[in-house]
Amino acid sequence: MSEERDRRYLPHIRDSIALIEIRTRSGREAFLANLDEQDAVLWRLYTLADAATHLSDALKDRHSEIPWRRVAGFRNIAAHGYLGLVIEAAWEIVEVDLPTLKAVAEEELAGL
Numbered sequence: 001m002s003e004e005r006d007r008r009y010l011p012h013i014r015d016s017i018a019l020i021e022i023r024t025r026s027g028r029e030a031f032l033a034n035l036d037e038q039d040a041v042l043w044r045l046y047t048l049a050d051a052a053t054h055l056s057d058a059l060k061d062r063h064s065e066i067p068w069r070r071v072a073g074f075r076n077i078a079a080h081g082y083l084g085l086v087i088e089a090a091w092e093i094v095e096v097d098l099p100t101l102k103a104v105a106e107e108e109l110a111g112l
Contacts, residue, residue: 002056007112009051014105016048017098024094031091038087042078045090049075052101063104067097 023041024031031037052071060068074093078086 002058003112005054006056006059006108009054010105010109010112012051013048013101014109016044016051017102017105020044020048020094020098024091028091028095031094032087038090041094042086042090045093046075046078049078059108066101066104070097071101 020041023037023044031041049071052068053075060066074086074089077089
């Protein structure tokens, strides 16, 4: 059952990261200046974070390098619309956390 959940949510996480990478390739200043880009990235981060909350505990235990609680916490911040906090947090996640999460998603998908 948990592998089935991982198989369902990992592709969404991987694909969301790829779309976020496209939207943020121009850098932080361009991202902060473009409301449409922010909206697109925030939506992808929100759905990615929601998907991550459904991953199996076994997968999360194998990858303690991912701040899973922070991922879930971002989803809650985004859901409640704390926009000023969300934009800065979003960029930090894009820059710091997504590369590691991308590697984990790719590794796990290769093993399924």
